[in-house]
Amino acid sequence: MTLEKLHGKIDKSWDRHLSETRRLLRMPSISMTGEGIEESAHAVGDMISKLGAEPKLFRGGKKSHPLVTGHLDVGAEKTALVYGMYDVMPVGDIGEWDHPPFGATIVRKKPYGEVLVNRGVANSKGALAGSLLAMRTMVENDEMPMNVHFLIEGEEELGGLSLPKYVLKNKEKLSKADAAFTFDYGENAEGVPVIAFGMKGCVYFDLEAEGTEQTGGPMEGEVHSSEAVWIHSPVWRLVHAISTMVDENQQPTIDGLWDDVLPPSPEDLELVKKLAKKFDPDAYRRDLGASKFKIEGSKEEMLKKYIFEPSVNIDGLLAGFTEDGTKTVLPPRAKAKIDIRIVPDMTIEKTRAKVMDHLKKRGFTDVKMRNYEDYPWSKVSPTADVSKACVEAMRYHGKEPEVWPMHAGSAPYYLFDQVLGVPWTCAGLGHGGRAHAPNEFAVVKGMKDFEKSVITVFWKYSEISSKHV
Amino acid sequence: MTLEKLHGKIDKSWDRHLSETRRLLRMPSISMTGEGIEESAHAVGDMISKLGAEPKLFRGGKKSHPLVTGHLDVGAEKTALVYGMYDVMPVGDIGEWDHPPFGATIVRKKPYGEVLVNRGVANSKGALAGSLLAMRTMVENDEMPMNVHFLIEGEEELGGLSLPKYVLKNKEKLSKADAAFTFDYGENAEGVPVIAFGMKGCVYFDLEAEGTEQTGGPMEGEVHSSEAVWIHSPVWRLVHAISTMVDENQQPTIDGLWDDVLPPSPEDLELVKKLAKKFDPDAYRRDLGASKFKIEGSKEEMLKKYIFEPSVNIDGLLAGFTEDGTKTVLPPRAKAKIDIRIVPDMTIEKTRAKVMDHLKKRGFTDVKMRNYEDYPWSKVSPTADVSKACVEAMRYHGKEPEVWPMHAGSAPYYLFDQVLGVPWTCAGLGHGGRAHAPNEFAVVKGMKDFEKSVITVFWKYSEISSKHV
Numbered sequence: 001m002t003l004e005k006l007h008g009k010i011d012k013s014w015d016r017h018l019s020e021t022r023r024l025l026r027m028p029s030i031s032m033t034g035e036g037i038e039e040s041a042h043a044v045g046d047m048i049s050k051l052g053a054e055p056k057l058f059r060g061g062k063k064s065h066p067l068v069t070g071h072l073d074v075g076a077e078k079t080a081l082v083y084g085m086y087d088v089m090p091v092g093d094i095g096e097w098d099h100p101p102f103g104a105t106i107v108r109k110k111p112y113g114e115v116l117v118n119r120g121v122a123n124s125k126g127a128l129a130g131s132l133l134a135m136r137t138m139v140e141n142d143e144m145p146m147n148v149h150f151l152i153e154g155e156e157e158l159g160g161l162s163l164p165k166y167v168l169k170n171k172e173k174l175s176k177a178d179a180a181f182t183f184d185y186g187e188n189a190e191g192v193p194v195i196a197f198g199m200k201g202c203v204y205f206d207l208e209a210e211g212t213e214q215t216g217g218p219m220e221g222e223v224h225s226s227e228a229v230w231i232h233s234p235v236w237r238l239v240h241a242i243s244t245m246v247d248e249n250q251q252p253t254i255d256g257l258w259d260d261v262l263p264p265s266p267e268d269l270e271l272v273k274k275l276a277k278k279f280d281p282d283a284y285r286r287d288l289g290a291s292k293f294k295i296e297g298s299k300e301e302m303l304k305k306y307i308f309e310p311s312v313n314i315d316g317l318l319a320g321f322t323e324d325g326t327k328t329v330l331p332p333r334a335k336a337k338i339d340i341r342i343v344p345d346m347t348i349e350k351t352r353a354k355v356m357d358h359l360k361k362r363g364f365t366d367v368k369m370r371n372y373e374d375y376p377w378s379k380v381s382p383t384a385d386v387s388k389a390c391v392e393a394m395r396y397h398g399k400e401p402e403v404w405p406m407h408a409g410s411a412p413y414y415l416f417d418q419v420l421g422v423p424w425t426c427a428g429l430g431h432g433g434r435a436h437a438p439n440e441f442a443v444v445k446g447m448k449d450f451e452k453s454v455i456t457v458f459w460k461y462s463e464i465s466s467k468h469v
Numbered sequence: 470m471t472l473e474k475l476h477g478k479i480d481k482s483w484d485r486h487l488s489e490t491r492r493l494l495r496m497p498s499i500s501m502t503g504e505g506i507e508e509s510a511h512a513v514g515d516m517i518s519k520l521g522a523e524p525k526l527f528r529g530g531k532k533s534h535p536l537v538t539g540h541l542d543v544g545a546e547k548t549a550l551v552y553g554m555y556d557v558m559p560v561g562d563i564g565e566w567d568h569p570p571f572g573a574t575i576v577r578k579k580p581y582g583e584v585l586v587n588r589g590v591a592n593s594k595g596a597l598a599g600s601l602l603a604m605r606t607m608v609e610n611d612e613m614p615m616n617v618h619f620l621i622e623g624e625e626e627l628g629g630l631s632l633p634k635y636v637l638k639n640k641e642k643l644s645k646a647d648a649a650f651t652f653d654y655g656e657n658a659e660g661v662p663v664i665a666f667g668m669k670g671c672v673y674f675d676l677e678a679e680g681t682e683q684t685g686g687p688m689e690g691e692v693h694s695s696e697a698v699w700i701h702s703p704v705w706r707l708v709h710a711i712s713t714m715v716d717e718n719q720q721p722t723i724d725g726l727w728d729d730v731l732p733p734s735p736e737d738l739e740l741v742k743k744l745a746k747k748f749d750p751d752a753y754r755r756d757l758g759a760s761k762f763k764i765e766g767s768k769e770e771m772l773k774k775y776i777f778e779p780s781v782n783i784d785g786l787l788a789g790f791t792e793d794g795t796k797t798v799l800p801p802r803a804k805a806k807i808d809i810r811i812v813p814d815m816t817i818e819k820t821r822a823k824v825m826d827h828l829k830k831r832g833f834t835d836v837k838m839r840n841y842e843d844y845p846w847s848k849v850s851p852t853a854d855v856s857k858a859c860v861e862a863m864r865y866h867g868k869e870p871e872v873w874p875m876h877a878g879s880a881p882y883y884l885f886d887q888v889l890g891v892p893w894t895c896a897g898l899g900h901g902g903r904a905h906a907p908n909e910f911a912v913v914k915g916m917k918d919f920e921k922s923v924i925t926v927f928w929k930y931s932e933i934s935s936k937h938v
Binding site: 159200202204211212213215216217218219220221223224225226227228229230231232233235236239240242243246248250285288289290291292293294295302305306309310311312313314315316317318319320321322323325326327328329330331332334335337339341363372373407408409410 | 628669671673680681682684685686687688689690692693694695696697698699700701702704705708709711712715717719754757758759760761762763764771774775778779780781782783784785786787788789790791792794795796797798799800801803804806808810832841842876877878879
């Protein structure tokens with residue numbers, strides 16, 4: 001069968017696929033509250049069993065939501081890991097929705113035509129259902145070119161234990177896979193598929209200062225601010241400590257942080273060059289509600305910094321009395337929530353140690369670090385089979401993709417990349433919007449294109465990788 | 470009549486006085502919610518009319534609680550301003566009270582003996598009732614040595630307009646007074662009456678940074694923190710701005726702030742010397758829950774700094790995501806709530822201007838100041854008649870007072886001092902505790918001593934001031 005004919009099968013079964021996708025979307029699966037999680041895990045399991053694989057649920061801890069796993073063996077030479085997520089964000093203010101958040105309503109929306117409105121359709125249950133249905137089409141037509149290990153998690157919006165624990169536990173088996181895929185609606189609002197060959201890592205922590213024996217500050221609750229002449233304030237302490245972490249242009253100044261920052265490779269720079277041609281800085285910063293960039297240079301230089309440099313960001317600050325009015329208090333503690341985006345070859349462990357050494361060297365031994373879950377960076381070469389397959393698949397559909405050597409955001413793809421050593425990619429046609437917000441939507445035509453593109457990626461990968469077996 | 474005999478009248482009428490005080494205490498008068506404010510204002514008015522003055526209610530604005538005024542003319546040569554307050558703080562968690570907050574319950578409490586438990590008894594309706602009853606005793610016995618303008622406010626816990634507006638409006642009349650008095654339970658837990666001959670001022674403001682055209686930061690809400698490489702963060706901006714305002718020992722470093730700080734006078738230093746002998750630094754810092762002071766030196770040097778130096782304190786910090794967890798966000802704004810305690814001869818206007826100049830000089834023109842109500846400092850000479858009267862009154866009752874040349878806290882006494890030019894004092898026997906907290910109390914024996922001490926202060930003042938008419 002040709003790829004074109006296989007795509008025709010999607011057209012033929014589209015009504016059934018759309019209705020099956022809507023069935024999954026109508027099922028709530030809110031990881032933050034747990035609503036509908038179990039039912040959804042089983043529904044995903046059912047879809048996997050229809051592919052001919054035996055679904056299993058794995059829980060990383062007592063309170064973990066299940067990871068849906070399964071092994072589809074079609075007797076192919078190559079094996080893929082397919083990662084997906086079935087959990088969604090809470091609905092938020094129901095009054096801001098024009099349609100029921102779990103109604104899977106299809107309406108017209110300019111300039112897209114028909115769109116499907118539902119929590120999770122764009123992020124990412126629409127793509128999850130579509131990719132499983134695309135694989136079913138291949139399996140039913142005996143045209144599935146790869147075996148698959150499924151890793152469909154229900155804790156993506158929370159950051160849970162199930163996925164990393166399972167991956168570590170099954171490292172030997174999973175690391176034998178040839179490629180890892182995440183399929184998602186990858187087109188931007190202009191219909192250009194965006195692909196990233198890497199993700200920055202993210203080290204997240206709170207820095208906390210409080211009254212201690214060392215500094216003398218209040219250790220039994222707040223003190224009247226008239227005592228500030230002679231009683232130590234943990235708030236000033238925290239402000240002084242963190243103020244040393246970036247310079248006046250807000251570039252990281254943590255001692256040694258830049259030592260491990262690799263310059264981009266010639267391939268990376270080639271991609272940046274291409275990207276710069278398409279990149280519209282004004283449109284980009286307008287989308288963010290910013291009036292200008294804080295860094296200067298050519299579009300190429302700016303993108304190079306954006307993509308390959310680390311950042312130190314304050315996500316939140318909290319101390320004392322924060323309302324309007326005039327409570328005069330010397331607070332007993334203060335905290336700053338901080339994330340550091342790390343790039344190759346920075347590591348989580350070294351980054352944390354450098355922050356603490358930096359503070360210690362300046363005498364801030366009373367400032368404590370509280371850790372949260374982190375993501376290492378991940379990266380795949382533009383010349384890897386998965387990368388080429390992905391670009392060629394988009395071109396097959398008549399779309400020249402916009403390729404980013406790294407995405408500035410962070411995702412758990414390091415599990416494939418750094419833990420398992422399996423090159424990964426994230427691709428797909430289709431467009432969705434308003435993820436995490438009311439009236440989350442996906443373009444219906446794009447949902448069909450998406451299924452076809454999943455098939456194309458698998459086929460292109462097999463084609464390319466078979467050339468050098 | 471001798472002072473001793475007049476005090477005996479208090480003993481004789483004590484049951485009646487206590488019951489009248491309890492009647493006022495049982496009436497809620499919560500300025501924050503307005504509960505019972507009007508009734509209480511009228512009840513205070515009734516007590517003033519029983520002195521032979523015509524009570525009037527003055528409101529500084531539409532939403533203001535009434536200031537109760539009245540002029541008692543006993544045909545004396547000298548006239549006093551008597552300031553008081555009839556409003557109280559909210560009850561808070563009712564479950565934490567062992568007795569009804571407006572029950573005026575009398576119980577035994579170690580080591581004090583009988584205490585009266587009621588919201589506002591210590592701060593300051595107990596003293597208000599007691600001082601009006603002490604004056605009634607003098608009037609009834611034709612022994613009131615001064616005419617009085619009453620200024621009893623119902624907005625002390627809020628900071629309202631009625632008192633300052635009335636004082637400004639009646640400046641000519643009120644500035645002719647010879648002395649201003651605030652009577653309060655002034656004994657500490659050891660039974661030593663504490664007197665302060667001044668109050669620091671307090672300049673209160675928020676410093677706010679947000680995305681602006683100038684800096685480019687987010688102007689339409691938060692931005693994903695992966696954009697931090699090239700999008701300006703108002704949070705870093707604020708942290709850098711405020712970090713320049715104190716040094717690493719948390720001493721103010723605002724340009725020019727120290728220029729107007731007067732060294733203490735020889736009289737002041739004399740008082741500090743005496744104070745230092747009684748001062749127990751360890752007990753003091755233990756009470757605050759602090760393990761040490763951040764300044765060093767002899768007790769005298771420490772007290773000199775504490776009393777006569779300004780402080781810059783962060784009352785609160787707020788930006789972005791402040792809960793536990795890992796929301797990765799570049800917040801569009803950040804604020805720091807700051808109070809600066811000012812000492813002679815600093816002014817509010819100059820202090821504000823110095824902060825803004827300091828920030829401007831360092832390029833922080835995007836950091837905005839949001840003002841709240843301020844208090845200038847106020848001060849009375851230890852050799853003024855009111856000061857001497859107050860010390861001698863305490864000594865008459867066998868108590869050597871602990872005299873502070875300035876109190877580190879702030880109060881609206883500048884209205885008497887700097888606006889009207891009338892020297893003021895705050896004095897009284899009696900002990901109360903747990904102001905603003907559950908189970909607020911006053912020692913019953915002290916409440917009776919307090920009434921006597923009010924009479925003594927009036928008498929001593931008349932005696933001393935008559936010597937140099």
